[in-house]
Amino acid sequence: MPRPPSRTVFVVVPGASQSPSHYGYLLHILHSRGYPTLSALLPSTGPAIGSNVTAQDDTDYVRERMLLPILDTEEHDVIMVMHSYGGLPGSAAALGLGKADRAAQGKSTSVLGQIFISALLIKGGDGNDVITNIGGQIPPHMGVDKAPFVLTCDDPGPPLYQDVEPKELQDVIVMSTLCPSWASWHSPCPRASFDSEGFKDRIAFIRTVKDQCAPYDLQTMMIQGTGVEWTIKDIDTGHSPNLTAPEKLCDLLVDLAKQFEKL
Numbered sequence: 001m002p003r004p005p006s007r008t009v010f011v012v013v014p015g016a017s018q019s020p021s022h023y024g025y026l027l028h029i030l031h032s033r034g035y036p037t038l039s040a041l042l043p044s045t046g047p048a049i050g051s052n053v054t055a056q057d058d059t060d061y062v063r064e065r066m067l068l069p070i071l072d073t074e075e076h077d078v079i080m081v082m083h084s085y086g087g088l089p090g091s092a093a094a095l096g097l098g099k100a101d102r103a104a105q106g107k108s109t110s111v112l113g114q115i116f117i118s119a120l121l122i123k124g125g126d127g128n129d130v131i132t133n134i135g136g137q138i139p140p141h142m143g144v145d146k147a148p149f150v151l152t153c154d155d156p157g158p159p160l161y162q163d164v165e166p167k168e169l170q171d172v173i174v175m176s177t178l179c180p181s182w183a184s185w186h187s188p189c190p191r192a193s194f195d196s197e198g199f200k201d202r203i204a205f206i207r208t209v210k211d212q213c214a215p216y217d218l219q220t221m222m223i224q225g226t227g228v229e230w231t232i233k234d235i236d237t238g239h240s241p242n243l244t245a246p247e248k249l250c251d252l253l254v255d256l257a258k259q260f261e262k263l
Contacts, residue, residue, distance in 0.1 A: 018083065
């Protein structure tokens, strides 16, 4: 029996402390809408104590283990979905993988677009780390532990999942959350691709209106600070719409995918 016709694959890059399990229902809905998916745990999420996992390590993993196998081995186009910290390694991993760049290399598949959900927008490539880029201080809900190999959060519920209900579900989600490595936030940020010519008109940002982790105004400032044009959508949730409004988020993702596929 022949394989089905190729479809664009959604590659979901999780946030710093979330795993593919936090996106499970969203991925299921995307499947039901006819889109294949891939997600994976970032190397910096839940590292062993003593692991010095950097932002560049995450970037290399996304490129070599999540993007290139789909583009070059399976030969499908990709649309990237990057949540929170995932915007940093995700966009950097896509550098040079846009449609025009790949065509110039004689490649028939490419990253058709990048979709950021309440995500870090850091140009990178200047030697500065995440902490420097967000003002020089670690976010107030985070701490440093284990001498100092991981970043901790005494209660991830309020900043990350404040609108996840009921409380029993929020508790389960919190217990499924993993600490990110200290080095991922304190190592040089690799160069992003969202402002490259290869992704002109192929970038979108979904702002989370009720976000207590990355406030709405901060998201808007990050977008404006890039100096490039974006397709901007809003969703009326906290930081994790993948958990609180997966159906609405899926609608936005599919609409944006169709927009990128036409270009």
